[in-house]
Amino acid sequence: MSYHFEFGWLLQYYPQIVKGILITIELIAIGGVLGISLGTFCAWVRALGPAWLKPVIAAYVELIRNTPFLIQLFFIFFGLPSLGLQLNELTAANLAMIVNLGAYSCEIIRAGIQATPKGQFEAGASLAMTPFETFRHVVLVPSLQRMWPALSSQVVIVMLGSSVVSQIAAEDLTFAANFIQSRTFRAFEAYIVSTAIYLALAILLRQVLSVVGGLIFQRRLTR
Amino acid sequence: MLTRRTFFAIATLAAAVGFGSASHADALADITARGTLRVAVPQDFPPFGSVGTDMAPMGYDIDVANLIAEKLGVKTELVPVTSANRIPYLQTNKVDLVISSLGKNPDREKVIDFSAAYAPFFNGVFAPGDLSVAKVEDLSGKTVGVTRGAVEDLELSKIAPADTTIKRYEDNNGTISAFLSGQVESVATGNVVAAAILAKNPPKRPELKFLIKNSPCYIGLSKEQPALLEKVNGIIAAAKADGTLNAIAQKWLGTDLPKDL
Numbered sequence: 001m002s003y004h005f006e007f008g009w010l011l012q013y014y015p016q017i018v019k020g021i022l023i024t025i026e027l028i029a030i031g032g033v034l035g036i037s038l039g040t041f042c043a044w045v046r047a048l049g050p051a052w053l054k055p056v057i058a059a060y061v062e063l064i065r066n067t068p069f070l071i072q073l074f075f076i077f078f079g080l081p082s083l084g085l086q087l088n089e090l091t092a093a094n095l096a097m098i099v100n101l102g103a104y105s106c107e108i109i110r111a112g113i114q115a116t117p118k119g120q121f122e123a124g125a126s127l128a129m130t131p132f133e134t135f136r137h138v139v140l141v142p143s144l145q146r147m148w149p150a151l152s153s154q155v156v157i158v159m160l161g162s163s164v165v166s167q168i169a170a171e172d173l174t175f176a177a178n179f180i181q182s183r184t185f186r187a188f189e190a191y192i193v194s195t196a197i198y199l200a201l202a203i204l205l206r207q208v209l210s211v212v213g214g215l216i217f218q219r220r221l222t223r
Numbered sequence: 224m225l226t227r228r229t230f231f232a233i234a235t236l237a238a239a240v241g242f243g244s245a246s247h248a249d250a251l252a253d254i255t256a257r258g259t260l261r262v263a264v265p266q267d268f269p270p271f272g273s274v275g276t277d278m279a280p281m282g283y284d285i286d287v288a289n290l291i292a293e294k295l296g297v298k299t300e301l302v303p304v305t306s307a308n309r310i311p312y313l314q315t316n317k318v319d320l321v322i323s324s325l326g327k328n329p330d331r332e333k334v335i336d337f338s339a340a341y342a343p344f345f346n347g348v349f350a351p352g353d354l355s356v357a358k359v360e361d362l363s364g365k366t367v368g369v370t371r372g373a374v375e376d377l378e379l380s381k382i383a384p385a386d387t388t389i390k391r392y393e394d395n396n397g398t399i400s401a402f403l404s405g406q407v408e409s410v411a412t413g414n415v416v417a418a419a420i421l422a423k424n425p426p427k428r429p430e431l432k433f434l435i436k437n438s439p440c441y442i443g444l445s446k447e448q449p450a451l452l453e454k455v456n457g458i459i460a461a462a463k464a465d466g467t468l469n470a471i472a473q474k475w476l477g478t479d480l481p482k483d484l
Binding site for chain 2: 166167178
């Protein structure tokens with residue numbers, strides 16, 4: 001191998017890379033929190049919610065889980081303006097990630113809820129809790145705790161999947177790598193650097209999620 | 224020794240040059256005698272030259288080739304070329320003219336001659352009529368879509384005001400979609416791409432606001448062919464004057480010829 005590595009440009013394109021990292025982090029922070037919230041609501045509907053809402057949520061989950069993320073993104077960014085809904089690229093990217101993670105996390109959390117032993121619902125009721133209180137304290141939190149590793153993986157997958165938002169000119173980390181590549185023609189270096197940053201971000205995100213999970217569930221146990 | 228070698232080199236060169244020009248002494252006379260005009264045309268570069276559904280070549284360049292042959296009173300023989308081999312075809316006398324969206328530059332001018340410009344080829348900023356942009360400074364505070372890494376991207380990134388938002392898409396289709404869906408107010412692209420959008424007759428029509436880079440197309444012909452050059456230039460001038468060339472521009476590019484062509 002006689003490829004001559006050249007990392008001198010890194011200094012020059014440092015602002016683009018930093019901006020790209022910040023946008024990727026912003027996307028997954030907003031997408032992660034709102035996506036899991038949406039997923040929790042949908043899981044409640046599918047497991048215990050009103051009968052008339054169940055088919056609606058089921059249709060949404062099936063639609064999102066059986067279509068590519070890129071197409072969902074294009075639909076929101078290029079398609080919705082025809083219906084009069086004009087979203088800028090960051091809002092469109094965020095919305096696509098929320099909707100996508102919402103559908104996947106719905107199924108993960110629903111699995112957790114449905115694995116709750118019936119006796120636990122009955123225990124809640126016998127303590128004079130309302131159905132909502134029972135759901136919140138007795139069912140949801142242990143379900144989330146059970147499914148937390150799976151949820152964390154899904155959040156990391158969505159973060160890595162966010163690399164396609166550069167297709168709608170959102171200036172995330174992949175956009176920065178592509179931009180540098182098309183200015184310097186040093187594809188190897190540009191993608192080595194972005195790969196390393198994505199790897200670091202993914203490991204960091206797992207750590208953060210593990211700490212957050214520890215805090216939420218630990219506090220619950222000791223209270 | 225040195226002088227002898229120099230003399231020998233000069234003699235060889237002179238012989239080669241003499242022989243070379245003798246091989247196509249008067250291209251115009253050759254064409255008339257042969258009864259056909261051999262033209263190098265593109266086959267993979269719409270709207271200048273592509274292959275239609277009936278497998279026949281079609282496009283702006285093909286129409287110009289036919290026009291010139293008709294005025295010369297000969298038949299057209301279309302020779303499909305790629306952008307890499309169009310000049311070698313001319314140098315090796317396989318064709319009489321290159322009408323293949325050929326741009327002029329000093330390197331090419333060393334080896335071939337160029338006619339007057341026959342087709343517009345430029346990139347610039349395009350936007351619907353109601354957006355008031357006349358020069359690059361007017362882009363201040365506006366959004367422009369470009370294809371990442373294209374010439375327009377590189378040029379515009381240099382000259383646009385600092386508060387212009389440049390949105391860079393992965394390919395021309397992304398740029399076109401962003402413009403048509405209203406995600407960007409204007410696009411910086413080539414007139415050929417703008418023509419492709421116009422051909423679809425969209426609600427938002429990209430009209431030229433200002434030029435970024437202008438590099439019109441010229442007909443290439445062999446050096447030292449004053450008779451042919453004069454004839455070709457005469458035909459182009461007449462076609463510009465009587466609107467024939469404008470009709471070709473309307474047909475393939477969807478717009479009138481620029482006034483300064």
